[in-house]
Amino acid sequence: MIKRIIIENGAFAVLNAQSGQTTCKGTMVIENDRIVHLGESLPAQYDTSDAERINGKGLFFLPGLINTHGHAAMSLLRGYGDDMVLQTWLQEKMWPMEAKFTARDVYWGTALSVVEMLKGGTTTFVDMYDHMDEVAKVCEQSGIRGCLMRGAIGLCPEDVQDAKLNEAVQFAKDWNGKANGRITTVLAPHAPYTCPPAFIEKFVQAAHDLDLPLHTHMSETKAEVEQNVKDYGLRPVAHLEKLGFFSRPSFIAHGVHLTDEEIATLARYNVAVSHNPGSNLKLASGVARVPELLRAGVVVSLGTDGPASNNNLDMFEEMRLAALIHKGVSGDPTAIPAAEALRMGTVYGAQTISLPDVGLLEVGMKADMVAVDIDQAHFIPHTDLVSHMIYSASAKDVKHVWIDGEQVVKNGECLTLDEERIRHETQQCFEQLLQR
Numbered sequence: 001m002i003k004r005i006i007i008e009n010g011a012f013a014v015l016n017a018q019s020g021q022t023t024c025k026g027t028m029v030i031e032n033d034r035i036v037h038l039g040e041s042l043p044a045q046y047d048t049s050d051a052e053r054i055n056g057k058g059l060f061f062l063p064g065l066i067n068t069h070g071h072a073a074m075s076l077l078r079g080y081g082d083d084m085v086l087q088t089w090l091q092e093k094m095w096p097m098e099a100k101f102t103a104r105d106v107y108w109g110t111a112l113s114v115v116e117m118l119k120g121g122t123t124t125f126v127d128m129y130d131h132m133d134e135v136a137k138v139c140e141q142s143g144i145r146g147c148l149m150r151g152a153i154g155l156c157p158e159d160v161q162d163a164k165l166n167e168a169v170q171f172a173k174d175w176n177g178k179a180n181g182r183i184t185t186v187l188a189p190h191a192p193y194t195c196p197p198a199f200i201e202k203f204v205q206a207a208h209d210l211d212l213p214l215h216t217h218m219s220e221t222k223a224e225v226e227q228n229v230k231d232y233g234l235r236p237v238a239h240l241e242k243l244g245f246f247s248r249p250s251f252i253a254h255g256v257h258l259t260d261e262e263i264a265t266l267a268r269y270n271v272a273v274s275h276n277p278g279s280n281l282k283l284a285s286g287v288a289r290v291p292e293l294l295r296a297g298v299v300v301s302l303g304t305d306g307p308a309s310n311n312n313l314d315m316f317e318e319m320r321l322a323a324l325i326h327k328g329v330s331g332d333p334t335a336i337p338a339a340e341a342l343r344m345g346t347v348y349g350a351q352t353i354s355l356p357d358v359g360l361l362e363v364g365m366k367a368d369m370v371a372v373d374i375d376q377a378h379f380i381p382h383t384d385l386v387s388h389m390i391y392s393a394s395a396k397d398v399k400h401v402w403i404d405g406e407q408v409v410k411n412g413e414c415l416t417l418d419e420e421r422i423r424h425e426t427q428q429c430f431e432q433l434l435q436r
């Protein structure tokens with residue numbers, strides 16, 4: 001039996017229209033997991049008898065938001081170390097605590113983040129962490145779409161490195177395509193400054209063997225770039241290029257410190273960049289050259305990074321920051337207009353992680369969709385709704401969310417996970433981590 005949803009009297013974000021029109025008013029029809037109609041009214045003689053009908057009045061429908069870089073379980077360390085330099089923060093605060101994380105901690109920490117993301121309109125997230133089987137389980141249970149990878153730090157003896165690589169490969173094989181196809185997997189050496197070249201090369205080889213994409217942190221801080229030059233005689237882009245990293249479909253997180261030549265190299269290899277403005281600002285890493293990247297044809301999407309360096313998972317905030325900081329830095333108010341910021345949070349995210357059928361509200365696309373309550377003071381008058389999403393909205397304005405045509409958030413409540421229990425368990429996990 002076909003499951004049908006009909007949304008009437010709605011306003012829908014249109015992000016790739018040639019006309020420049022960014023909103024379409026009318027009716028959407030979803031059959032099972034796909035959008036099958038979007039127009040002024042229902043198709044003639046459409047059988048509505050067994051359909052769920054939703055009145056879209058007062059709602060603005062967006063493609064589900066796509067968070068292209070993060071470490072969800074780090075929500076357990078939210079607020080545990082703030083206002084610190086990246087290396088000190090990692091070495092003195094994050095890494096010692098993370099070394100004590102058990103599978104149980106990762107499960108609850110991830111669940112906490114996924115509740116927050118779903119309620120805030122994020123329908124797909126990228127996660128690089130350890131104990132990834134737990135993250136995959138949360139994807140299965142919550143209905144969220146996940147692009148998952150076991151991140152591996154190679155600052156350890158070779159046998160330990162190999163064990164991590166094997167774990168990453170096994171995870172990628174076990175979970176790719178699972179949860180009704182909502183899970184895809186990637187291989188991810190953590191960063192050039194935490195992984196020796198030979199270790200990165202092993203990941204590149206494995207990605208070739210398994211036909212998987214690659215992801216890593218790159219050029220997040222100036223110090224890290226300078227260290228790379230000292231250690232290997234090359235800046236990180238040339239270094240990764242030499243190791244064959246870009247011979248695979250790949251995307252990098254941050255890319256804050258890039259030269260014109262490096263931007264050209266990323267464009268040539270179709271390497272996408274996950275821009276994490278909130279995290280970069282908080283850690284004072286700098287401001288990525290996003291307008292230049294976009295002009296060079298690089299796909300730039302948005303990520304929150306881990307909840308300990310942000311400290312929330314509100315993708316509306318990342319879109320707003322992306323739209324604002326590049327105006328401020330460049331002195332050009334036309335840098336990153338609202339519709340472009342919304343594309344960075346949606347369709348460019350889908351392109352970053354190679355998902356061809358999510359990220360746009362169009363016939364044939366997956367029904368991953370967010371309904372924002374626009375009958376609120378900060379959205380009146382209803383002028384340019386796309387502009388409102390970037391300059392006025394926050395995660396708290398999300399009313400309903402669907403993924404694969406299944407409703408996962410209704411009237412602001414997560415239907416698939418038990419939020420009250422998750423909040424209780426994660427508080428316990430944190431307190432136990434302090435004792436351990």
Ligand SMILES: [Zn+2]
Pocket residue numbers: 069070071217253305306
């Ligand atoms: Zn990160």
